[in-house]
Every structure is written in structure tokens, then in C-alpha cells.
Amino acid sequence: MLATLIYGERDIRVEEVADPVLSTGADAIVRVVASCVCGSDLWPYRGVTPTEEPHRIGHEFVGIVEEVGPDVARIKAGDFVIAPFYVCDGTCVNCLNGVSTSCLQGGWWGGDDKVGGFADGGQGERVRVPLADGTLFALEEQPDDALIPSLLTLSDVFGTGHHAAVSAGVGPGSVVAVVGDGAVGLCAILAAKRLGATTIIAMSRHADRQAIAREFGATHIVEERGSDGVKAVKALTGGIGADQVLECVGTKESMDQALRSTRPGGMVGYVGVPNGGPELPVRSMFSRNVGVNGGVAPVRGYIAELLPDVLSGKVDPGLVFDLTLPLTDAAEAYAAMDERRATKVLLRP
Amino acid sequence: MLATLIYGERDIRVEEVADPVLSTGADAIVRVVASCVCGSDLWPYRGVTPTEEPHRIGHEFVGIVEEVGPDVARIKAGDFVIAPFYVCDGTCVNCLNGVSTSCLQGGWWGGDDKVGGFADGGQGERVRVPLADGTLFALEEQPDDALIPSLLTLSDVFGTGHHAAVSAGVGPGSVVAVVGDGAVGLCAILAAKRLGATTIIAMSRHADRQAIAREFGATHIVEERGSDGVKAVKALTGGIGADQVLECVGTKESMDQALRSTRPGGMVGYVGVPNGGPELPVRSMFSRNVGVNGGVAPVRGYIAELLPDVLSGKVDPGLVFDLTLPLTDAAEAYAAMDERRATKVLLRP
Numbered sequence: 267m268l269a270t271l272i273y274g275e276r277d278i279r280v281e282e283v284a285d286p287v288l289s290t291g292a293d294a295i296v297r298v299v300a301s302c303v304c305g306s307d308l309w310p311y312r313g314v315t316p317t318e319e320p321h322r323i324g325h326e327f328v329g330i331v332e333e334v335g336p337d338v339a340r341i342k343a344g345d346f347v348i349a350p351f352y353v354c355d356g357t358c359v360n361c362l363n364g365v366s367t368s369c370l371q372g373g374w375w376g377g378d379d380k381v382g383g384f385a386d387g388g389q390g391e392r393v394r395v396p397l398a399d400g401t402l403f404a405l406e407e408q409p410d411d412a413l414i415p416s417l418l419t420l421s422d423v424f425g426t427g428h429h430a431a432v433s434a435g436v437g438p439g440s441v442v443a444v445v446g447d448g449a450v451g452l453c454a455i456l457a458a459k460r461l462g463a464t465t466i467i468a469m470s471r472h473a474d475r476q477a478i479a480r481e482f483g484a485t486h487i488v489e490e491r492g493s494d495g496v497k498a499v500k501a502l503t504g505g506i507g508a509d510q511v512l513e514c515v516g517t518k519e520s521m522d523q524a525l526r527s528t529r530p531g532g533m534v535g536y537v538g539v540p541n542g543g544p545e546l547p548v549r550s551m552f553s554r555n556v557g558v559n560g561g562v563a564p565v566r567g568y569i570a571e572l573l574p575d576v577l578s579g580k581v582d583p584g585l586v587f588d589l590t591l592p593l594t595d596a597a598e599a600y601a602a603m604d605e606r607r608a609t610k611v612l613l614r615p
Numbered sequence: 616m617l618a619t620l621i622y623g624e625r626d627i628r629v630e631e632v633a634d635p636v637l638s639t640g641a642d643a644i645v646r647v648v649a650s651c652v653c654g655s656d657l658w659p660y661r662g663v664t665p666t667e668e669p670h671r672i673g674h675e676f677v678g679i680v681e682e683v684g685p686d687v688a689r690i691k692a693g694d695f696v697i698a699p700f701y702v703c704d705g706t707c708v709n710c711l712n713g714v715s716t717s718c719l720q721g722g723w724w725g726g727d728d729k730v731g732g733f734a735d736g737g738q739g740e741r742v743r744v745p746l747a748d749g750t751l752f753a754l755e756e757q758p759d760d761a762l763i764p765s766l767l768t769l770s771d772v773f774g775t776g777h778h779a780a781v782s783a784g785v786g787p788g789s790v791v792a793v794v795g796d797g798a799v800g801l802c803a804i805l806a807a808k809r810l811g812a813t814t815i816i817a818m819s820r821h822a823d824r825q826a827i828a829r830e831f832g833a834t835h836i837v838e839e840r841g842s843d844g845v846k847a848v849k850a851l852t853g854g855i856g857a858d859q860v861l862e863c864v865g866t867k868e869s870m871d872q873a874l875r876s877t878r879p880g881g882m883v884g885y886v887g888v889p890n891g892g893p894e895l896p897v898r899s900m901f902s903r904n905v906g907v908n909g910g911v912a913p914v915r916g917y918i919a920e921l922l923p924d925v926l927s928g929k930v931d932p933g934l935v936f937d938l939t940l941p942l943t944d945a946a947e948a949y950a951a952m953d954e955r956r957a958t959k960v961l962l963r964p
Contacts, residue, residue, distance in 0.1 A: 359854075363879070368879035530709050530716075536901070539901065545896060548894060555716065555782075559906030560906065561906075562902060
């Protein structure tokens with residue numbers, strides 16, 4: 267089959283690799299219907315994270331189950347499934363606590379899983395899925411093809427944006443600001459709107475992303491950054507800042523922006539993978555009672571809640587995909603996102 | 616009147632000072648019935664915070680209103696009042712948001728207040744109370760003298776322990792660990808119990824404090840610290856850590872203890888004034904979805920909720936006072952706490 271590998275900085279290749287096989291009784295083999303490139307894939311692509319040797323890449327996909335092992339009870343061949351960006355059993359104490367990203371048996375795509383060895387990355391034609399009953403979410407019926415992009419966001423970005431909003435405590439009447447206008451930031455706007463926020467301030471400088479932000483429910487756009495950005499948010503929030511700020515970038519600057527844009531007693535919900543730090547300034551958080559909550563989003567647990575609104579068309583998170591390419595053009599997909607010609611690229615095998 | 620001043624490291628004196636007078640129409644003059652020494656008062660006492668010049672000290676007191684200004688509507692002469700450890704108007708947006716410690720007009724005892732100039736410190740015979748209607752909580756009737764210690768804890772430590780528990784999201788069935796066995800940590804145990812926690816692990820090495828911890832609802836005591844302490848907490852919590860950990864110290868070590876003792880997806884509620892740091896380790900928090908929430912406790916807003924249980928005797932937070940001295944012995948009160956001969960000292964003018 268074909269799969270995407272990263273060889274090093276700005277070196278993405280689609281190559282013929284061995285087909286995956288069932289390696290434990292709890293595995294499934296899934297034929298990928300759609301996958302995509304994540305903002306976090308750009309780290310090794312840009313060389314921020316060094317690539318020691320060529321390896322498979324990708325961690326978001328939806329597909330059709332082709333085969334299951336003898337211990338798989340819930341998932342069956344023919345199911346249309348959504349895979350979260352990680353593997354989880356759904357039964358351990360952390361999964362039951364809603365933190366399936368900390369699954370005691372869990373693991374990550376594209377590397378050696380804890381159970382059964384290598385698991386494929388998703389940016390390919392097929393994937394061995396460990397702990398299939400826990401990892402995969404099966405739809406009751408085959409979805410309309412037009413829904414594929416939105417279903418694919420449940421694999422990561424929509425669930426991750428939702429996690430930012432839930433972690434920050436967004437609810438009816440909330441005054442929210444969102445730092446970051448990538449796919450996750452945009453989905454955080456959609457999630458905040460869905461949860462009842464009535465003021466949603468999108469911090470964005472790009473006209474195309476501002477348009478999606480408005481479509482998703484942003485009531486205001488702030489283009490300024492740093493102290494000017496904080497000032498602009500305060501001007502829109504009675505001088506005090508937002509109840510909840512959703513941090514969807516992961517840099518020192520973005521976290522600083524988020525903390526300073528939050529009102530006293532408010533909360534930052536953060537899902538931007540912290541890029542080598544930053545450490546959080548506890549004294550200013552303490553004096554203003556600004557909390558920080560979030561982390562690597564346990565999206566598997568959110569699919570059941572978010573799916574009905576996707577299926578009904580009430581929300582359309584798939585709008586974050588502004589480019590669709592065949593799998594064989596994966597290198598161009600990375601380049602387009604790296605050069606900001608695309609917000610998020612969908613790959614079709 | 617008599618009042619307590621700090622002159623420098625380990626130099627506390629009780630001196631004759633001018634009686635306070637009404638300086639704005641919103642002021643009240645309160646005759647102090649009881650005050651006390653706070654753990655945070657030990658910082659200047661120990662020289663950790665330098666004392667540039669002699670000044671008044673103290674910030675927790677209860678008393679009887681002697682006189683009110685013409686703009687005071689709610690508080691009246693003769694009222695028995697509880698003062699929080701800060702001044703607040705009760706009407707600004709931050710007060711209405713439940714964060715009266717960030718009151719737009721508010722201030723602190725023992726220094727120049729934003730309204731009306733100098734406000735006394737509480738460790739004295741009388742206090743000028745700015746913004747009396749917002750700051751003071753008046754009881755409906757004069758309390759029994761035996762209740763004075765518990766009522767005094769509503770000025771700071773019981774409300775602060777409660778804030779740690781509320782900020783961390785403690786509720787029915789919670790599995791809680793408490794870092795710190797000072798008056799605030801002990802009150803955090805009581806607050807967690809009151810909010811329905813069913814497992815409460817007190818981290819304490821002192822037999823006398825362990826006894827109060829048990830009395831307040833601790834179900835387990837952990838004497839170990841550092842990695843051994845984390846291991847002990849995990850051994851009591853199915854291997855994963857506590858749902859909520861209440862950090863009631865404020866050092867780098869105590870926050871580290873708290874973060875590492877929290878289960879994935881859990882929350883640290885912190886009220887220990889951060890002692891010159893520490894910055895929070897965002898990457899480990901992110902990977903485990905451990906949040907941090909809390910800060911300088913808005914205790915004024917908690918009095919109405921906590922008072923009924925104090926008046927009924929359902930809770931007895933006044934047990935944290937293990938020494939009562941006349942105001943004239945304030946220097947000995949500080950020494951006793953500094954040398955850990957007392958957990959918390961009550962002063963009677």
C-alpha cells in the first residue's frame with residue numbers, strides 16, 4: 267500500500283510499504299477514506315523537531331473497517347469509523363475518568379504502540395488499529411460523502427477546540443476570546459458558540475480565516491497582538507477581559523496573550539501543544555485568580571457528544587479544510603500548510 | 616489606642632498609636648474583638664520580605680462597629696462584623712463576578728487604601744474600615760464568645776481553604792489530597808469534607824496537626840514528601856493520584872508535590888501565596904491534563920455560605936487556634952508561630 271513518510275526537514279515522500287496485518291486479537295485493519303495534515307506535523311516538517319530517521323507520519327483519519335481480530339466485540343468489518351489521534355482501550359481508569367489520552371494501555375499512531383508493535387500513521391491507504399473497540403468510534407450507517415471533512419475533524423481539531431472550551435468552562439452567556447486562528451482555533455470558536463457563548467472574540471490577522479471565524483460564530487475580530495491585543499480584548503469586555511480565553515497555539519507569546527486577556531477569576535483553556543515551554547507565571551495568575559486548564563485533548567470521548575450536530579449539519583467544522591489533495595500529493599499538502607497557502611489539507615487515498 | 620507594628624526581622628512591638636477616625640462617608644470604625652497572626656505575616660517577620668521602615672501589621676479581625684459614616688447604609692453601630700483580609704466595595708464588576716480580591720476600588724489592611732488614606736491592620740484595638748458596606752459582613756445577632764475563634768477563621772483561613780477546594784472542583788465523592796498542614800491546609804481539609812469529598816489525604820508530619828486533620832475529616836495521613844510522597848498518594852488512589860490536590864503552602868516544592876500527586880485530568884487548587892515563583896511546568900501539565908486554578912481567595916463572598924455551619928457548630932474551624940494571647944503579647948505570638956510552637960495564634964485586645 268501507499269503511505270506517507272517524513273525523511274527530514276521539508277522532505278515528505280509517499281512510498282510503497284507493506285500492508286498492515288492484524289497483530290493482536292484486539293486489532294482492526296481500517297481502509298483510510300480520508301486523512302489530513304495537522305499543524306503539529308509541521309514541527310518535524312520545519313525541522314523544529316529533528317527527524318533522526320525516515321518514519322511514517324500522520325494521526326487523523328476516518329475509514330472503513332476491513333478486518334477485525336477475534337477479540338474485537340464492538341467494531342465489525344464494513345463499519346465507517348472515526349479514529350482519534352491516539353490509541354486507547356476505553357476501559358482503564360483514566361479512560362473512565364474521561365482522560366483517554368492518558369490511557370494506561372494507549373499509544374500514538376506512526377510508532378511502536380504498547381500493544382502489538384507498529385501502528386500506521388493514517389496518511390496512507392490502510393492502518394492497523396490497536397485496541398480497536400476502545401479506539402474507534404463506529405457510525406451507525408455510512409455517511410454521505412459531503413460529510414467526510416466534518417467527520418474527519420472529530421479525529422482531532424474539532425474535539426481539540428471543544429476541549430479548550432470545556433476545560434475553560436465555557437457555557438451559556440460566556441464571554442470568550444480565542445487565541446490562534448488555525449484549524450484548532452477556528453474549531454474552538456465553533457465549540458464555544460455551540461456551548462452557548464454569546465461574545466466570541468477571534469484573534470486573527472488573516473482575512474480568509476476571519477471569514478471562517480465569523481461563519482463559526484465569532485462576534486468580534488481582534489487583529490492586534492501583544493499589549494495592543496490585550497487592550498483590544500479589554501475594550502470589548504467592559505475593561506476586564508474575557509471570562510474564558512482559549513489558547514490554541516502553544517507558544518510563549520500566545521499563552522501570555524491568553525493569560526493577560528482573561529478577566530480576574532477567569533480561566534484559560536489551552537490545547538496548543540506547548541512548544542518547548544513556556545513555564546506559566548504563577549504570581550500573576552495567583553494575584554488575579556486566573557486558572558489554566560486543558561492539555562492534550564481526549565477527543566475520543568467527545569465524539570458521541572459532537573457527532574449528532576455534525577450529522578444533522580447544525581455545525582460544519584469541515585470548513586477548516588480549504589484544500590483537498592490526493593494522498594500521492596502529500597508533499598504538496600505539507601508545503602501548502604507550511605507556506606500558509608492552506609489552513610488545513612485533506613488527503614484522499 | 617494600641618496597635619502592632621513590625622520594625623524589622625523578628626522585631627514586633629505593640630505601641631500607642633492615634634485612634635482611627637472616619638475619613639470618608641463610606642467608612643466604619645470597628646473595635647476589634649479578636650485578631651490573629653497569619654502565616655504570611657511570618658514573611659516580613661523572618662526577613663524574607665524586607666521591612667524598609669516600621670509599619671502596622673495584621674489583616675484578620677472580627678469586632679463591633681462603633682461608628683459609621685453618613686454614606687454607610689447596611690452596616691450600623693453595634694453590629695458584630697467579620698472583616699475579610701482585604702477591602703472591597705461589593706458592587707464593581709469583579710466583586711459581582713465573585714473575585715472581590717480584584718475589586719476595582721479595593722485595597723489591603725495596614726497601608727494606604729485607595730479610598731480615604733491609611734487603613735489600620737487589625738492587630739490592634741480599632742480599625743478604620745473603608746467601603747464598610749462592601750467590606751464587612753454583619754452577623755444578625757451578637758455571637759456566643761465560644762464561637763469567636765471559628766468566626767475569625769472566616770476572615771481568612773477557612774475561606775481560603777474553601778477557595779482551594781472550590782477552585783479545584785471538589786464535590787461529592789471526590790478523592791482529595793492536601794499539601795500543607797498549616798491553618799489553611801487544615802481548613803482546606805475541613806472544606807473538602809464539607810463539600811462531600813470521601814477520601815481526604817492530609818500530607819503532614821506533625822502529630823498535633825495530624826490530629827486536627829483527622830478531626831476535620833482527613834481519612835489518610837501521608838508523612839512522606841517529594842517522590843515518596845507522590846508514591847504514597849498514588850498507592851492510596853488506585854495508582855493514579857488524587858482527583859483534586861489542594862496546595863496550601865506556596866513553595867516550588869509544595870507545588871511540585873501537588874502537581875505530581877494529581878491524577879490525569881485532575882486539578883490543583885492553590886491558595887499558598889507563591890513565594891517568589893515557582894513558574895508552572897506547562898509541558899507535564901499539558902501531557903497529563905492537570906489544571907491549576909485558584910489564587911488570593913475572595914473570602915468575603917464565601918462568608919454567607921460558610922457562616923451557617925459555623926453558627927450551628929457543624930464545623931469548628933476555630934480549632935486551628937492553639938494559642939490565645941493578649942494583644943500586648945503580639946511579639947510572643949509571632950515567635951510562637953515562627954518556632955512552630957503554635958499553628959495559629961489568636962490575639963485579644
